[in-house]
Amino acid sequence: GHVQLLPPQNVTLLSKDFAMILTWAPGEGSPPDVTYTVRYERQDRLDKWMKVPHCKNIPSSSCNLTCALSSLYVKVRARVKALWGRSQSPWVKSQFKDYYSEVELAPPVLSLKVRNNSIHVSASFPLPTCVENLTWKYDLNLWEAGSEDKKKYEGYFRKDTVTINTTALRGNYCLSARALYESVHVKHSEFSQPVCVLLNHKG
DSSP states (O other): OOOOOOOOEEEEEEEETTEEEEEEEOOTTOOTTOEEEEEEEETTSTTOOEEOGGGSSBSSSEEEOGGGOSOSSSOEEEEEEEEETTEEOOOEEOOOBOHHHHOOOOOOEEEEEEOSSEEEEEEEOOOOGGGTTSOEEEEEEEEETTOOOOEEEEEEETTOEEEEEOTTOOEEEEEEEEEEEESSSEEEOOOOOOEEEEESOOO
16 A cells, blocks of 8 residues: 655755755654655756756765756755655755855865975865866965964965965964855855974974
8 A cells, every 4th residue: 555655854955065965854754764866946947857866766865966956056946755665755845045155165174295494285175076166265374383373374276285484483383274265255164173283393
């Protein structure tokens, strides 16, 4: 017989760590082996629901849509339904969102190369491949451990290496960075966890 499969609940399109993700919770009383299928539509082409091949009959309760989207600049919404055996629930839709103006950033990961009189800092971003060509930038802070006085290096492009002259610095210095994105207005991520290095240490 057919089980009345209740639709997924709390269906939300959210942006986190540079990605657009649809999340949901299982409908009440869902069997443990229920699966889900997701589709999305663009605001400029309503009622044309596009398939998302990697989110068809999936057991998880989220779907990363970032690289499935045909445009990062058009608002989209997604919908999800539950499937179990030959039963399926009604579709449930999310709200509309677009990547370009609503993307939430994650902090970059810093790597440092310390030379005699300089530090070379580069930042890598945990980006989905399809958005690597957008104009990501980062800000960098440098400070002596224990001090509130931060030297700021601002507006570097993602692939840029920042070279800091360390001739006059002595002691334990820390660096931290945040990702930066200019769309409708400027957005920032949180600052990354500090990375500290001992400079010009004699002894």
